[in-house]
Amino acid sequence: MDWIYKMGDKVAEVGNAASDKAKTIAEVAKLNGKIRTAEQDVHKVYTLIGKEMYDTRLDAEAKHDFTDDYQEIEEKLKEMEVYRDAVCAMKGNSKCPVCGAEVEKDSGFCKKCGAKMEQL
Helix, strand or coil: CHHHHHHHHHHHHHHHHHHHHHHHHHHHHHHHHHHHHHHHHHHHHHHHHHHHHHHHHHCCCCCCCCHHHHHHHHHHHHHHHHHHHHHHHHCCCEECCCCCCEECCCCCECCCCCCECCCC
């Protein structure tokens, strides 16, 4: 009869592990969505800057200060990096110290640049 309780405990353990994995997958998907939104925002600002630069070229009198636009881009890029770091950590991976690429936890070398990875 004891084996039935052990079997029940094992089933519960597997169920909890599956639930945790599903939560992680959902959280990664949510962060990836935030990354895509930030990328779209950056693209919109790039487009605005390009149009303003073109218009300025046509009209020598028109001047546009892009400082706020550049600052918005920098903020979005930092935001995307935070999200990417969180996704990397959720997957249990690390970042290459040389190029910043995501490296699987058991890899000895970075797939992107070939740098040797320090094993923790």
